[in-house]
Amino acid sequence: MTLHRLFPLRLRQTIAQVRLLHGSGCGHQLEEVAMEPELRKETSVFRTQVNDPACQSERHLGQYYTLPTSHLHTIFPHGLPARYQQQVKTFNEGCVMVRQPALELISYLKAADYSKPAVRYLLYGLKGSGKTMSLCHTIHYCSTQGWLVLHIPDAHLWVKNCKELLPSSYHTSRFDQPIEASNWLRNFRTTNERFLSKIKLRQRYTWTKRESTEKGSPLGELVDMGVSRVKSSSDVVGAVLKELRLQAAETEESEGFRLAVAIDGVNSLWGRTTIKKEDKSPVAPEELTLIHNLRKMIDNNWCGGAVIATLSQTGSLYSPSSAYLPKELLGEEGFDSMDPFIPVPVSNYSEKEFESCYLYYLDRHWLQHPHSESHSPQTCILVWSFLIPYFN
Amino acid sequence: MAQNACILSHRQNLHGDLHIPESLCWGLQSTTFSKMAASITGLLKPWTPRLFLVRWSRYNPYYLEPEPRKELYNMPETELTTEQKEERELKAVRPIKATTNSTTSSVFNDPVLSKFVNMMMRDGEKILARGILTQTLESLKRKQVEKYHKAPQGKKAEIECNPYAIFHQALENCMPVIGLASIQKGGKFYQVPVPLTDNRRRFLAMKWMITECRDNKNRRTLMYEKLSQELLAAYSKEGNVIKRKHELHKMAESNRAYAHYRWW
Numbered sequence: 001m002t003l004h005r006l007f008p009l010r011l012r013q014t015i016a017q018v019r020l021l022h023g024s025g026c027g028h029q030l031e032e033v034a035m036e037p038e039l040r041k042e043t044s045v046f047r048t049q050v051n052d053p054a055c056q057s058e059r060h061l062g063q064y065y066t067l068p069t070s071h072l073h074t075i076f077p078h079g080l081p082a083r084y085q086q087q088v089k090t091f092n093e094g095c096v097m098v099r100q101p102a103l104e105l106i107s108y109l110k111a112a113d114y115s116k117p118a119v120r121y122l123l124y125g126l127k128g129s130g131k132t133m134s135l136c137h138t139i140h141y142c143s144t145q146g147w148l149v150l151h152i153p154d155a156h157l158w159v160k161n162c163k164e165l166l167p168s169s170y171h172t173s174r175f176d177q178p179i180e181a182s183n184w185l186r187n188f189r190t191t192n193e194r195f196l197s198k199i200k201l202r203q204r205y206t207w208t209k210r211e212s213t214e215k216g217s218p219l220g221e222l223v224d225m226g227v228s229r230v231k232s233s234s235d236v237v238g239a240v241l242k243e244l245r246l247q248a249a250e251t252e253e254s255e256g257f258r259l260a261v262a263i264d265g266v267n268s269l270w271g272r273t274t275i276k277k278e279d280k281s282p283v284a285p286e287e288l289t290l291i292h293n294l295r296k297m298i299d300n301n302w303c304g305g306a307v308i309a310t311l312s313q314t315g316s317l318y319s320p321s322s323a324y325l326p327k328e329l330l331g332e333e334g335f336d337s338m339d340p341f342i343p344v345p346v347s348n349y350s351e352k353e354f355e356s357c358y359l360y361y362l363d364r365h366w367l368q369h370p371h372s373e374s375h376s377p378q379t380c381i382l383v384w385s386f387l388i389p390y391f392n
Numbered sequence: 393m394a395q396n397a398c399i400l401s402h403r404q405n406l407h408g409d410l411h412i413p414e415s416l417c418w419g420l421q422s423t424t425f426s427k428m429a430a431s432i433t434g435l436l437k438p439w440t441p442r443l444f445l446v447r448w449s450r451y452n453p454y455y456l457e458p459e460p461r462k463e464l465y466n467m468p469e470t471e472l473t474t475e476q477k478e479e480r481e482l483k484a485v486r487p488i489k490a491t492t493n494s495t496t497s498s499v500f501n502d503p504v505l506s507k508f509v510n511m512m513m514r515d516g517e518k519i520l521a522r523g524i525l526t527q528t529l530e531s532l533k534r535k536q537v538e539k540y541h542k543a544p545q546g547k548k549a550e551i552e553c554n555p556y557a558i559f560h561q562a563l564e565n566c567m568p569v570i571g572l573a574s575i576q577k578g579g580k581f582y583q584v585p586v587p588l589t590d591n592r593r594r595f596l597a598m599k600w601m602i603t604e605c606r607d608n609k610n611r612r613t614l615m616y617e618k619l620s621q622e623l624l625a626a627y628s629k630e631g632n633v634i635k636r637k638h639e640l641h642k643m644a645e646s647n648r649a650y651a652h653y654r655w656w
């Protein structure tokens with residue numbers, strides 16, 4: 001076990017005690033165990049040169065691989081968690097740890113049959129355990145394999161704090177959110193540049209009396225129209241989703257593509273919103289065009305792709321902070337819509353992953369406290385962060 | 393009957409003990425006591441009054457200061473100097489004062505930082521003050537690490553990434569060497585240059601840093617951002633706090649003629 005190499009006996013006992021406390025939900029901090037200066041430091045490998053997610057395997061578990069800068073800007077204009085983006089800016093590079101949930105997901109994606117209806121995967125776990133990062137790792141895999149990635153970075157942002165709510169032109173009882181829709185379309189355009197000219201529309205879309213998009217025109221034109229004409233951007237989003245859903249079913253010989261729908265915070269689609277209509281009555285999620293269209297994507301009535309979703313309690317509305325299981329966060333309606341899905345649990349760092357993280361930070365000059373022989377700073381970090389990736 | 397009762401109580405007030413507030417009572421007791429104590433420290437026994445309000449108390453000088461750092465206790469006998477050995481023997485016999493709640497024996501405990509947090513604190517909100525300080529240190533580290541990674545190979549060694557080192561160095565750069573005291577001579581008050589104790593210098597540096605960051609910042613900048621900018625400027629000997637220190641020095645230099653008014 002890696003523990004033996006870096007942590008002498010007393011510290012292993014500390015780790016065991018930490019696990020017990022965390023499990024019993026005490027939340028008290030352990031006192032630092034006094035360390036004797038006995039150490040056997042061996043160099044462990046924390047970086048790997050294999051930067052392609054398709055080639056990564058169990059051998060690379062716990063190791064960091066580098067995201068190329070070009071990929072960072074194109075694939076993730078809006079997907080990465082805020083703290084991770086800060087870290088990328090500070091360290092001047094983006095490194096992601098290869099962890100077991102992401103590898104499992106990628107293996108499922110490799111083995112799936114794409115002539116059958118889309119499989120739905122759900123990442124769930126405690127707060128700060130690394131669900132969004134696992135999702136980003138999987139999206140990187142999909143992008144490198146040439147899939148079209150539909151990434152909704154945080155579905156919670158679509159159900160709260162809406163500055164402008166317009167009644168929908170297409171359907172009288174629904175509401176549009178022009179700002180969120182146009183932002184998303186802009187980011188979608190950055191992510192999937194190469195597909196925009198290849199995919200042709202199957203249907204004619206009329207926006208106003210004078211404006212319409214003809215059948216057979218490239219998808220890029222539709223997206224540009226949505227970005228420039230902010231008023232109809234929500235309907236454009238709906239049209240884009242419908243087109244992609246229909247065309248993903250084609251086989252690969254005739255210029256088909258695989259569609260990956262990645263949604264972070266999927267539990268907001270079936271919860272409540274904090275948006276209010278003019279008469280102060282609350283808006284249900286079904287009455288929002290964006291949410292309505294997204295729910296249609298999640299239904300498994302289309303082929304040629306996968307739906308990868310993450311549960312998130314952090315941005316969610318009206319849910320208790322201790323809830324993290326799918327049944328609790330999705331609710332009755334959500335669970336019935338998502339059912340059947342493949343749940344992928346994401347856990348906190350293991351000792352090996354923690355050690356790898358510690359070495360990475362040392363390498364990047366992030367850990368500045370003078371290291372005495374007695375390992376005290378390491379003990380402190382270990383105990384106080386409870387092995388939660390967010391606090392590392 | 394009621395009138396009689398009033399008169400009685402009034403008389404009691406006039407002739408009875410003076411109605412002093414309770415805290416002053418304890419204060420008086422302890423000051424008179426400690427004056428006695430200071431003179432005969434050598435013969436003293438470790439005695440405390442039965443009820444001891446520790447918060448604003450002055451300890452009997454017989455009590456020794458606590459030592460929270462663990463490394464000093466782990467040092468073997470051979471490495472101690474004679475003074476340290478004497479100190480240890482004294483600690484075995486004498487009682488020791490209680491530490492404050494914010495002192496820990498952890499590696500991360502720093503008396504200078506604790507003092508800074510206490511000075512930044514308002515309305516007793518220590519958690520907020522400590523949070524601001526942690527964010528300041530983190531933002532200092534982030535800026536420096538970013539600079540480090542973007543610098544060419546030759547310049548990397550010069551960039552200091554440790555936020556504690558930057559904080560201590562910045563504070564030292566802000567500490568004035570000489571101060572001014574207002575001394576009355578012949579009916580007029582003169583600003584006389586005067587040497588400062590270490591505590592006073594440290595206090596002035598911290599006070600200037602905090603007031604500068606509170607007053608001269610944009611309404612939308614957060615405290616930790618402004619603090620980190622000022623600390624980095626002070627580390628490289630620029631910025632408003634250093635300017636204030638230089639102005640004090642200049643005033644002291646210009647009032648050199650009155651230096652003999654000082655009698656201590």
